Amino acid sequence: MRIDVDDDVLHREKVPATTGRTAYRIVQESLTNAHKHAPGHGVRIALRGGPGAGLSLEVTNTVATGDGPRLPGSGSGLFGLRERAALVGGDLTYGRDGRTHRVRAQLPRRWWTATDPTSS
Numbered sequence: 001m002r003i004d005v006d007d008d009v010l011h012r013e014k015v016p017a018t019t020g021r022t023a024y025r026i027v028q029e030s031l032t033n034a035h036k037h038a039p040g041h042g043v044r045i046a047l048r049g050g051p052g053a054g055l056s057l058e059v060t061n062t063v064a065t066g067d068g069p070r071l072p073g074s075g076s077g078l079f080g081l082r083e084r085a086a087l088v089g090g091d092l093t094y095g096r097d098g099r100t101h102r103v104r105a106q107l108p109r110r111w112w113t114a115t116d117p118t119s120s
Contacts, residue, residue, distance in 0.1 A: 001035060002042040010050040019107050022088050023047075023057055029077045030059035030103045038064045038101070054090070055107040063099045078103065 009015075015023075027045060034043045041062045049055035078094050081103075085092040090107035 001031075001040065003031070004042065004044045006044070006046040008046075008048050009055065012049075015049075015055065019055060019088055022084055022090070022107060023055060023105070025084060026057060026081050026092065026103065026105050027059060029081055030061075033077065033103075034059075034061040034101070038062060057105050057107075059103045061101050063096060063101050065099075081105075 030045075031043060034041065038061050041064065043059060043061045046058045047055070048057070078092075082092045082094075085105050085107065088107055090105060092103070092105040094103040095101070
């Protein structure tokens with residue numbers, strides 16, 4: 001699968017380990033789902049963040065044509081990710097828009113303001 005990454009995160013060294021692991025897990029599960037549900041289709045990952053803005057990420061992929069059979073356990077991984085994002089004070093949404101599946105997460109900005117006294 002082709003994966004395009006748009007990485008625009010400033011001061012990534014200040015991201016707490018818990019937030020970094022949460023972001024990693026969200027991307028990992030999103031890639032797994034794209035591979036299972038839309039094999040051969042490309043994936044785009046966009047990462048954004050900076051002082052006072054927190055960390056946002058978006059993973060999008062084209063959905064394969066046709067509905068096909070629902071795989072066992074489908075949806076449970078994304079539901080778990082929503083809970084994981086909430087545990088670090090963030091939120092996660094996911095769903096389809098036409099033939100595009102999108103996972104969006106906003107992880108809290110407080111980690112930059114708490115660790116960087118120069119941030120606004």
